Amino acid sequence: MTAVRARLASTALAVTMIVGAAAPATVLAPVAAAHSVLVSVEPQDGATLETSPDRVSLTFNEEINQNFASVAVTTGDDRTNLVVGEPTVEGETVTVTVDDLADGAYTVGYRVTSADGHVVSGSSVFTVQSAAGATGVPAEDPVGDRSDPAENQVADETSGEASSGVDPALWVVGGLAVLLIGGAFVLLRRGN
Numbered sequence: 001m002t003a004v005r006a007r008l009a010s011t012a013l014a015v016t017m018i019v020g021a022a023a024p025a026t027v028l029a030p031v032a033a034a035h036s037v038l039v040s041v042e043p044q045d046g047a048t049l050e051t052s053p054d055r056v057s058l059t060f061n062e063e064i065n066q067n068f069a070s071v072a073v074t075t076g077d078d079r080t081n082l083v084v085g086e087p088t089v090e091g092e093t094v095t096v097t098v099d100d101l102a103d104g105a106y107t108v109g110y111r112v113t114s115a116d117g118h119v120v121s122g123s124s125v126f127t128v129q130s131a132a133g134a135t136g137v138p139a140e141d142p143v144g145d146r147s148d149p150a151e152n153q154v155a156d157e158t159s160g161e162a163s164s165g166v167d168p169a170l171w172v173v174g175g176l177a178v179l180l181i182g183g184a185f186v187l188l189r190r191g192n
Contacts, residue, residue: 036062036114038122039092045124052101052128056083058094060120065089068113071096076105100129145189 111121
């Protein structure tokens with residue numbers, strides 16, 4: 001009778017460990033995988049404008065944390081930030097006012113933190129080419145340099161966390177699941 005009890009106890013413990021592994025993976029994996037992404041930027045990426053824009057707006061698919069939103073608008077030459085004042089955050093949209101921009105190529109670099117705490121960064125480009133400044137010579141290629149100019153303008157909140165790829169939380173949940181399922185297997189084998 002003792003062998004039957006030991007077998008039942010091992011089986012119950014193994015089932016508990018498997019359920020314990022599945023619960024965090026089921027609950028946390030969708031949350032960890034859902035990250036904020038840039039939906040649109042105005043002026044649009046690659047656009048050529050006849051006049052200088054008054055502002056630049058970035059819209060994301062999730063709300064953005066007001067305290068951790070940084071945007072830089074720079075030229076390819078000296079990388080001076082041409083943003084006037086602090087970014088304004090309204091829900092999913094981050095807006096900055098810019099100086100009067102001369103003809104040329106500009107890069108919009110951004111680094112924001114979504115409401116779930118995930119850092120998103122990237123860049124977009126546009127060109128200002130006024131009718132008075134048109135000489136028949138093509139403007140500098142704005143797509144050529146897509147380095148993130150905001151890195152020099154924005155504090156590094158995450159010490160190099162990437163804006164895409166597998167979230168570390170998924171690795172933790174997966175590792176715990178493997179350990180718990182492995183432990184359950186050992187208990188079941190021991191019960192035989």
